[in-house]
Amino acid sequence: MRSGLKIVVILTILCLIILKPSGPVVFKLTNVICGSYNKTWVIINQCRLKAINRHRTVFNFNATLLHPTSNINVHYQMFQRANGYKPWLINSKIDGCRFLRKPYDALGIFMFNIYKNFTNVNHTCPLQGDLLVKNMYLTTDAMRLPLPTGDYLLAIHWIFYGKPQFATNVSFQFVEDIL
Ligand SMILES: *[C@@H]1O[C@H](CO)[C@@H](O)[C@H](O)[C@H]1NC(C)=O
Numbered sequence: 001m002r003s004g005l006k007i008v009v010i011l012t013i014l015c016l017i018i019l020k021p022s023g024p025v026v027f028k029l030t031n032v033i034c035g036s037y038n039k040t041w042v043i044i045n046q047c048r049l050k051a052i053n054r055h056r057t058v059f060n061f062n063a064t065l066l067h068p069t070s071n072i073n074v075h076y077q078m079f080q081r082a083n084g085y086k087p088w089l090i091n092s093k094i095d096g097c098r099f100l101r102k103p104y105d106a107l108g109i110f111m112f113n114i115y116k117n118f119t120n121v122n123h124t125c126p127l128q129g130d131l132l133v134k135n136m137y138l139t140t141d142a143m144r145l146p147l148p149t150g151d152y153l154l155a156i157h158w159i160f161y162g163k164p165q166f167a168t169n170v171s172f173q174f175v176e177d178i179l
């Protein structure tokens, strides 16, 4: 009887190990808020999420830069939404024009890899005219960060020549496989 129980326990553990899927179950966009701080330079024509199905929402962004810029500072902050817990936080800056010449900064590269199939910003500075992100979504195969389950906000300030011009705040949900 005891050894029978032991076998059941061992088999259960083996099953858990073998059946454990490697990817997260949910990784999706939940909200976007964009704002221009200087409408004589940046006009935000579209900043919207659209639900495709239960598991996927797509992000569409269209902004017009009325003047060229060759000096872009990307100030990004990541917050974890949590009650009573200390948020997990990233707070960093990237030189956008240097990045477009040659990507650097591990997190910047990670984020750009998620966007780059969906955007027309795939050339070096100066940036001018319409900046687009079309039908972008998150896929679990893009997910290589060991992120704890939770709701997150990636807040980005886009700074031209030292002055904030617009913001893109993107929230997403990540649910780790918890088997
Ligand atoms: C984006 O999020 C940051 C951090 O919460 C906030 O300070 C900023 O006002 C937000 N910007 C917009 C346009 O919602």
Ligand SMILES: *[C@@H]1O[C@H](CO)[C@@H](O)[C@H](O)[C@H]1NC(C)=O
Pocket: 038, 040, 041, 067, 163, 164
């Ligand atoms: C707003 O944009 C104009 C260009 O249209 C620029 O000359 C000016 O410096 C910008 N103002 C700020 C506060 O960035």
Ligand SMILES: *[C@@H]1O[C@H](CO)[C@@H](O)[C@H](O)[C@H]1NC(C)=O
Pocket: 045, 062, 063, 064, 130, 132
């Ligand atoms: C972006 O917005 C501008 C201004 O509304 C519009 O002329 C342009 O066609 C839009 N681009 C795309 C790809 O939707």
Ligand SMILES: *[C@@H]1O[C@H](CO)[C@@H](O)[C@H](O)[C@H]1NC(C)=O
Pocket: 113, 114, 117, 139, 142
């Ligand atoms: C981007 O597109 C390439 C080629 O189509 C594909 O191999 C890659 O997985 C895509 N990346 C993302 C993050 O969707």
Ligand SMILES: *[C@@H]1O[C@H](CO)[C@@H](O)[C@H](O)[C@H]1NC(C)=O
Pocket: 119, 120, 121, 122
């Ligand atoms: C850049 O994006 C445009 C528009 O999405 C696309 O037509 C072009 O092939 C891309 N260029 C490179 C070098 O990826």
